[in-house]
Amino acid sequence: MGSLPTAFLAAVLVVSASAQHGTVFDLPGPIAGPQQPAVNYQYPLGSQPLHEYPGGYYRAVSTASFPVSSAMSGAINILKPGGMRELHWHAADEWAIVINGTCRGLVLKYGTMHPINSWDWNTGDIWYFPTNFAHALVGLAEGCSYVTGYNVGGFDDALDSFGASNWLSTTPPAIVAQALGITPEEVSANIVPGLNTFMPQGDLATLLTNETAEAPVLAGTNAKVQPVMVTPETYRLPLVSATMPEAMSDGGSIYLGSAANLPVSGNMSGAYVTLFPGAMRQMHWHPSANEWQYIIDGSLQFGVFNGTGEVSLGYGGPGDVGYAPQGSGHYFINTGDTTAHVVLIWDSGLFTNIEVNDFLGVFSPSWTATSLGTSIDFVNSFNTSEPDVIAKPAYRPLGAPVNATVPPAVEANPPARSIGVPTPIQSGDP
Ligand SMILES: *[C@@H]1O[C@H](CO)[C@@H](O)[C@H](O)[C@H]1NC(C)=O
Ligand SMILES: *[C@@H]1O[C@H](CO)[C@@H](O)[C@H](O)[C@H]1NC(C)=O
Ligand SMILES: *[C@@H]1O[C@H](CO)[C@@H](O)[C@H](O)[C@H]1NC(C)=O
Ligand SMILES: *[C@@H]1O[C@H](CO)[C@@H](O)[C@H](O)[C@H]1NC(C)=O
Ligand SMILES: *[C@@H]1O[C@H](CO)[C@@H](O)[C@H](O)[C@H]1NC(C)=O
Ligand SMILES: *[C@@H]1O[C@H](CO)[C@@H](O)[C@H](O)[C@H]1NC(C)=O
DSSP, X not given: OOOOOHHHHHHOOOOOGGGGTTOOOOOOOOOSSSOOOSSOOEEOGGGSOOEEETTEEEEEEOTTTOTTOTTOEEEEEEEOBTBEEEEEEOXXXXXXXXXXXXXXXXXXXXXXXXXXXXXXXXXXXXXXXXXXXXXXXXXXXXXXXXXXXXXXXXOOHHHHOEEHHHHHHHSOHHHHHHHHTSOHHHHHHHSOTTOOOSSOBOOHHHXXXXXXXXXXXXXXXXXXXXXXXXOSOOSEEOHHHHSOOSEEETTEEEEEESTTTSTTOSSOEEEEEEEOTTOEEEEEEOTTOOEEEEEEESOEEEEEEOSSSOEEEEEEOTTOEEEEOTTOEEEEEEOSSSOEEEEEEESOSSOOOEEHHHHHHHSOHHHHHHHHTSOHHHHHTOOTTOXXXXXXXXXXXXXXXXOOSSOOSSSSSOOOOOTTOOOOOSTTOO
16 A cells, blocks of 8 residues: 555446355365464454443453454444443553444543543544543444454453443542542442443433533632643544545455544554455555454455464454564455455554565566576566555466465354344445
């Protein structure tokens, strides 16, 4: 990405995904023997238990269960109408994309006296909440589903966030009483000891009343806290509906949200990727960012090259997660017969990627040929103008294998899982 000329974007013709339906690649079958890839870069999040709360659902993965994702973590979250992700904050930046419905959210910036506005995030919109900025979300009339990514490997929102309910319910009632100017009796009568609501169910109409009003506790005259003007900065970017794709070809598209188009997202960025059957995200690496991947739908093969001798192959289906460490060479390819949608999240607000075609093409052919132990003629036959999303090549016949040198780690091409997997948005399809 990044190097794609706008003229090219405008010039490409996009073929209908349905024209390619019916094509299923044979995946490389398991090789006899207990072989495993050297490292597992995929995690079957989609088949893990879904945690249910009164106001929604939640399924998360961190280094606790997926050790290789040492710098990032994430979750799929679903809020029912009026369901709330309670007031909370956490010691990790948060980047998210809504994949169905609408979430309303409030953000409390450091130093501000009241929430600095509310936003409605619709399907295809992204948000960014900097570390320890308190925030809360409510599912509107149809509820909302959203994928969150965090730039801390061990972070689990349900275990590691500072929630308002748990804070107040575990503090001595006399302290809470003094803090809020009420009596200990009132605290005891109204706060359940040890409560941790996480995703409580609220009444939507009530939640939408006074939502931006200054909270009474903040409206006092505490001289130590100076009101700060509400800044014009935004925490919302309608990524899919209002930005140009970073890359678009007859293989699919990539929408990129970064500090370049959402300035507040200084430490994280992400993308919404559509791949038609057989299309591949070009082999590339990120010099300065780790990548956390969430599959909304489709069947994909991933290859991660960590520089120590082999490419680890993995497979993922709807709801599954993958990881590509900073600097590792990687690709993914849609091996199914339906369009695939993948969310990518990086732990850097601005970052670069280097595609294999640009990489090899930038050196003189003799250097590349010598490096590869091959001929200059062969190197000259490379097409170094391939787009970032490459459509299924004509030479690959139907059913031809995507050859592998390493057998799959877990079940190949896991079946689609319905529980908790939100229906994908359609607007990302070019
Ligand atoms: C890279 O892969 C090798 C095996 O090929 C493994 O021993 C090593 O731990 C991996 N390194 C990282 C950083 O994942
Ligand atoms: C709305 O604000 C008023 C004035 O602060 C308050 O009395 C009332 O309880 C609030 N209603 C809701 C639903 O929050
Ligand atoms: C980025 O992370 C650094 C270190 O944690 C922090 O100080 C800074 O406020 C963050 N910036 C943004 C824009 O989130
Ligand atoms: C190289 O790839 C580009 C982009 O897909 C394509 O337009 C061009 O025709 C290709 N060149 C050759 C020689 O195949
Ligand atoms: C896959 O491997 C087979 C057998 O080695 C070979 O005939 C075929 O050309 C390979 N296909 C691709 C797409 O590389
Ligand atoms: C989104 O969520 C609603 C409500 O749960 C559901 O009816 C719908 O099928 C989902 N998918 C899309 C694409 O709207």
